[in-house]
Amino acid sequence: MAFSQRKLTVFCLLLLINIFFSSTGVSADLPSWNNTSTKSAIVSFVKKVTQEGSSDFVPPELRIAVFDNDGTLWAEKPAYVQLLFAIDEIKRLAPEHPKWQKEQPFASILKEDFHSLLTLGKADRLKIISTTQTGMTDTEFNRVVNSWLTDAKNPLTGKPYRNMVYQPMHELLEYLRANGFKTYISSGGGVDFIRALSMSFYGIPPEQVIGSRFKLRYEDDDGHPQIITTDKLDFVNDGVGKAIGISQVIGLRPIFVAGNSDGDLQMLEWSTSGKGPRFGMLIHHTDSKREWSYDSGSKVGHLDKALKAAKLYGWTVVDMTKDWAVVFPQSKVTTPEKEISETPVEDGG
Amino acid sequence: MAFSQRKLTVFCLLLLINIFFSSTGVSADLPSWNNTSTKSAIVSFVKKVTQEGSSDFVPPELRIAVFDNDGTLWAEKPAYVQLLFAIDEIKRLAPEHPKWQKEQPFASILKEDFHSLLTLGKADRLKIISTTQTGMTDTEFNRVVNSWLTDAKNPLTGKPYRNMVYQPMHELLEYLRANGFKTYISSGGGVDFIRALSMSFYGIPPEQVIGSRFKLRYEDDDGHPQIITTDKLDFVNDGVGKAIGISQVIGLRPIFVAGNSDGDLQMLEWSTSGKGPRFGMLIHHTDSKREWSYDSGSKVGHLDKALKAAKLYGWTVVDMTKDWAVVFPQSKVTTPEKEISETPVEDGG
Numbered sequence: 001m002a003f004s005q006r007k008l009t010v011f012c013l014l015l016l017i018n019i020f021f022s023s024t025g026v027s028a029d030l031p032s033w034n035n036t037s038t039k040s041a042i043v044s045f046v047k048k049v050t051q052e053g054s055s056d057f058v059p060p061e062l063r064i065a066v067f068d069n070d071g072t073l074w075a076e077k078p079a080y081v082q083l084l085f086a087i088d089e090i091k092r093l094a095p096e097h098p099k100w101q102k103e104q105p106f107a108s109i110l111k112e113d114f115h116s117l118l119t120l121g122k123a124d125r126l127k128i129i130s131t132t133q134t135g136m137t138d139t140e141f142n143r144v145v146n147s148w149l150t151d152a153k154n155p156l157t158g159k160p161y162r163n164m165v166y167q168p169m170h171e172l173l174e175y176l177r178a179n180g181f182k183t184y185i186s187s188g189g190g191v192d193f194i195r196a197l198s199m200s201f202y203g204i205p206p207e208q209v210i211g212s213r214f215k216l217r218y219e220d221d222d223g224h225p226q227i228i229t230t231d232k233l234d235f236v237n238d239g240v241g242k243a244i245g246i247s248q249v250i251g252l253r254p255i256f257v258a259g260n261s262d263g264d265l266q267m268l269e270w271s272t273s274g275k276g277p278r279f280g281m282l283i284h285h286t287d288s289k290r291e292w293s294y295d296s297g298s299k300v301g302h303l304d305k306a307l308k309a310a311k312l313y314g315w316t317v318v319d320m321t322k323d324w325a326v327v328f329p330q331s332k333v334t335t336p337e338k339e340i341s342e343t344p345v346e347d348g349g
Numbered sequence: 350m351a352f353s354q355r356k357l358t359v360f361c362l363l364l365l366i367n368i369f370f371s372s373t374g375v376s377a378d379l380p381s382w383n384n385t386s387t388k389s390a391i392v393s394f395v396k397k398v399t400q401e402g403s404s405d406f407v408p409p410e411l412r413i414a415v416f417d418n419d420g421t422l423w424a425e426k427p428a429y430v431q432l433l434f435a436i437d438e439i440k441r442l443a444p445e446h447p448k449w450q451k452e453q454p455f456a457s458i459l460k461e462d463f464h465s466l467l468t469l470g471k472a473d474r475l476k477i478i479s480t481t482q483t484g485m486t487d488t489e490f491n492r493v494v495n496s497w498l499t500d501a502k503n504p505l506t507g508k509p510y511r512n513m514v515y516q517p518m519h520e521l522l523e524y525l526r527a528n529g530f531k532t533y534i535s536s537g538g539g540v541d542f543i544r545a546l547s548m549s550f551y552g553i554p555p556e557q558v559i560g561s562r563f564k565l566r567y568e569d570d571d572g573h574p575q576i577i578t579t580d581k582l583d584f585v586n587d588g589v590g591k592a593i594g595i596s597q598v599i600g601l602r603p604i605f606v607a608g609n610s611d612g613d614l615q616m617l618e619w620s621t622s623g624k625g626p627r628f629g630m631l632i633h634h635t636d637s638k639r640e641w642s643y644d645s646g647s648k649v650g651h652l653d654k655a656l657k658a659a660k661l662y663g664w665t666v667v668d669m670t671k672d673w674a675v676v677f678p679q680s681k682v683t684t685p686e687k688e689i690s691e692t693p694v695e696d697g698g
Contacts, residue, residue, distance in 0.1 A: 061554045138600060182556075195600045205410045206600035207531075216596055218589040218615060223661075225619040227596045240567040247565055247576045249598055251487060251544045251555035266567060270574040312572075 030175055032168040032326040039323065041316050042172070045279045046179050049255065056277045058255055060180040065256035066210075066246060066267070067173070069187035069194055071301040072260045072283050073202060075164040075328075077292050078156055079118070079300060082133075082193045083125060085148055087117065089132035106131075129190065130231040134214050137226050138192060145196035159328070165201055168324045169258075169283075173202055176256065184254070186210045186246055188238035188263050192229060210245045212237045242267035255279065265306040272313050280315030282306055287320040290327040379524055381517040381675040388672065390665050391521070394628045395528050398604065405626045407604055409529040414605035415559075415595060415620065416522070418536035418543055420650040421609045421632050422551060424513045424677075426641050427505055428467070428649060431542045432474060434497055436466065438481035455480075478539065479580040483563050486575050487541060494545035508677070514550055517673045518607075518632075522551055525605065533603070535559045535595055537587035537612050541578060559594045561586045591616035604628065614655040621662050629664030631655060636669040639676040 033039040048056040049063065070076040078084075090100070090109045100106035105124040108116040120128075133141060154164050173183050183204055187194055191211030198204040215234040219226045237245040243266045246254065253274040257267060258281035272280040285294050285301065296304035310317050320327065382388040397405040398412065419425040427433075439449070439458045449455035454473040457465040469477075482490060503513050522532050532553055536543055540560030547553040564583040568575050586594040592615045595603065602623040606616060607630035621629040634643050634650065645653035659666050669676065 061548065064556070138596065191600070199410065207413070207598065209600065213597065216593045218592050218619070223618075224622050225592065225615065227592060227619065243567050243574065243576060244565045247487065248562065249556065251540070251558065266574065269572075270567070270576065273573050 030168065030171050032171055032324060034323055034325050036323050038316055038318055042175075042279070042281075045256070045277065046176065049277050050179050058277065062252065062255065063176075063179070063181040064184065064250060064252050064254040065173075065176050065181045066184045066186050066250075066254040066258070066271070067169070068242075068259040068261070068264050068267075069185050069189060070260075071285065072258055072264075073165060073169050073173075073185070074161070075154065075157075075166075075291065076300050077294075080189060081161055081164075082129065082189045084155070085145065085152070085193065086128045086132045088148060088152060089144070090128060093132070126233065130214065130233075133190060133192065134229045134231040137228060138195070141192050141229070142196045145193060149197060162201060163329055165329065166283075166324075167326045167329050170202070170329075172258075173204070177203070181256065182208065184208045184210060184246075184250065186237060186242050186267060188212060188236070188242075190214075191237075210237060210249050212241075238263045240266045243270040246271075257281070258283065259306065260285065261301045261303050262305045263302075265309060268306065268315060269309065269313065272315065280310070280313055281318060282310050282315050283318045283320065285320055286322075287324075287327065289321075290324075291320060379517065379520050381520055381673060383672055383674050385672050387665055387667055391524075391628070391630075394605070394626065395525070398626050399528050407626065411601065411604065412525075412528070412530040413533065413599060413601050413603040414522075414525045414530045415533045415535050415599075415603040415607070415616070416518070417591075417608040417610070417613050417616075418534050418538060420634065421607055421613075422514060422518050422522075422534070423510070424503065424506075424515075424640065425649050426643075429538060430510055430513075431478065431538045433504070434494065434501070434542065435477045435481045437497060437501060438493070439477060442481070475582065479563065479582075482539060482541065483578045483580040486577060487544070490541050490578070491545045494542060498546060511550060512678055514678065515632075515673075516675045516678050519551070519678075522553070526552070530605065531557065533557045533559060533595075533599065535586060535591050535616060537561060537585070537591075539563075540586075559586060559591075559598050561590075587612045589615045592619040595620075606630070607632065608655065609634065610650045610652050611654045612651075614658060617655065617664060618658065618662065621664065629659070629662055630667060631659050631664050632667045632669065634669055635671075636673075636676065638670075639673075640669060 030039055030042070033042075048054055049058040051057055067073055070080050074081065087109050090106055094100055094106070094110055097106070101110060105116070105120060105128060109128070149161060153160055157164065176183055183202075185194055185198060185202070185204055185208065187210070189211055191209055191213045194211055195206035195209045198206060198209050213234050215230045215232045217228045217230050219228055235241065235245065239262075242264065246267065254271045255274075255277060256279045257264075257271040259265075259268055260283035264282075268280045268282070272278040282303075284303070284307070285292055287293060294301060294303075295307065296302065307317070309315070318324075379388055379391070382391075397403055398407040400406055416422055419429050423430065436458050439455055443449055443455070443459055446455070450459060454465070454469055454477060458477070485493075498510060502509055506513065525532055532551075534543055534547060534551070534553055534557065536559070538560050540558055540562045543560055544555035544558045547555060547558050562583050564579045564581040566577045566579050568577055584590065584594065588611075591613065595616065603620045604623075604626060605628045606613075606620040608614075608617055609632035613631075617629045617631070621627040631652075633652070633656070634641055636642060643650060643652075644656065645651065656666070658664070667673070
């Protein structure tokens with residue numbers, strides 16, 4: 001026997017200690033958050049709801065945390081990433097659609113008329129999105145999005161989108177999960193677009209993504225059924241819709257909820273006015289040096305009413321300048337953590 | 350020191366062995382299933398998709414299992430439980446609604462005219478359900494359902510509904526979860542009704558229940574927002590709707606899917622025709638002694654097309670008489686495993 005009994009004992013004890021600590025989640029913390037009152041508020045909340053026997057204890061099945069995506073989990077400038085993707089798709093698909101050269105809003109995209117693009121109305125934005133993101137199965141769409149993500153870069157920073165995820169929020173998601181929370185996204189963006197990247201970007205599986213959606217159609221296709229996303233809008237997950245979307249899909253009021261704009265107001269109001277301990281978080285984009293500084297004056301991420309409501313309801317306002325030691329991941333994140341599309345199982349459609 | 354080094358080593362090794370086996374889920378098995386080819390098929394499937402390195406391995410985040418409810422997880426005779434609940438509610442609420450004595454379908458219910466009740470049309474069934482199950486928040490509705498469940502009994506067997514859950518299916522849900530599956534319900538019944546009992550009856554949290562639903566309305570109510578279920582039907586989760594509902598909520602094709610009627614046909618077809626290993630299960634009610642024997646001749650749980658499709662697609666047909674050693678729990682199950690409504694957190698609304 002190569003091991004002495006003493007060595008075996010030490011080895012067993014170390015293994016047990018390791019198993020114990022890896023299963024309690026104590027290793028997850030919030031290194032990119034400064035030691036401000038914001039971080040203390042998060043940690044105190046999580047401690048009180050996870051402490052068995054405490055009057056504020058919340059059982060794991062009710063620890064639901066919901067996050068807005070654009071401007072809360074990743075950057076939303078110069079425009080929502082889904083719209084930037086759609087614009088790139090129009091360019092990629094243009095050779096097959098010669099009439100787009102003269103048809104709006106496609107013509108503006110192909111001419112790279114940025115001024116027109118930044119002032120697109122709702123109908124035009126919807127047209128661009130339905131043209132590029134409907135009429136196919138989830139599986140087909142996942143492939144297109146993930147192929148785009150391989151090379152696409154934010155036009156203002158030149159960084160891949162994976163590196164435009166807020167590092168402190170990534171840590172917060174992991175910290176909550178390590179403490180038994182189930183983390184969800186509730187976005188005004190299209191559910192299919194976010195589902196295509198939610199696992200690899202945020203560790204959030206597709207079934208924990210709620211978003212705006214088009215109607216779905218079942219096609220038999222000779223014994224090989226498929227579900228096709230049609231171009232008919234079904235549900236807009238914004239404002240009041242965000243509270244309704246959560247109620248529809250989750251059936252519970254979240255106890256932790258985070259957003260950054262007036263589109264998140266009702267989701268925050270509804271979630272934090274339930275009984276028992278609640279945590280409302282509002283990301284305030286104050287950092288013009290490391291990110292962008294904006295709130296009530298901005299079309300994308302307009303924040304005014306929700307900032308006033310924060311005082312009334314006692315939500316925690318994250319001041320990016322003061323509360324975040326780091327905004328974006330500091331090393332280049334190139335390897336996807338996990339790509340669902342690489343598995344042997346077809347993931348959608 | 351009370352322990353000798355040898356005793357400490359043995360203790361550590363035993364603890365490690367215990368931790369190892371409790372984390373692999375090998376303790377969960379299927380005692381109420383007879384040792385037939387059906388049980389072997391289930392166990393082989395679960396083994397191959399959970400074996401790392403195997404070409405059939407499916408990562409945990411894709412191990413989605415979806416179950417129909419009525420006739421698959423619990424008994425559906427003499428009528429769907431939700432309808433029996435609604436009938437009891439009409440009786441309970443009748444004193445506040447004197448006009449119901451002369452208004453159909455309420456009058457038939459109050460006269461206990463069972464012949465009329467068993468032949469109710471879709472519109473009348475919907476009227477009974479919307480009258481008793483809309484116009485309130487989830488939280489209020491949860492309370493009503495759970496109060497009813499305390500005393501309610503199946504009119505044919507006299508058993509509480511908790512004892513009308515199929516014991517082998519309860520074990521199957523636990524077996525799948527112990528092997529890393531996420532278990533869902535997809536029912537033609539109302540999502541709110543099933544969510545009110547899914548955790549205590551099946552260990553399935555409300556966010557893993559998909560069902561038919563009414564439209565929801567957000568009400569501000571002077572800074573105390575509430576979400577009210579309206580009486581306007583929003584989505585019927587049946588037939589093609591079951592495949593669409595899963596795609597909408599989960600965004601993935603399940604790899605394991607179980608049903609018992611033609612209403613489950615498209616859900617089974619769509620799920621099992623995805624790439625990679627798939628398991629389709631059809632519960633065939635063959636047992637007139639311990640339960641009821643029915644299929645193509647039955648209005649509730651009509652099974653004809655799906656039984657033919659089972660051969661074509663290679664689904665496993667569960668013959669209740671042959672495959673199940675036990676149908677219902679043998680001891681009276683009276684203590685709820687877990688009641689969400691007892692927690693300090695408001696669970697819905």
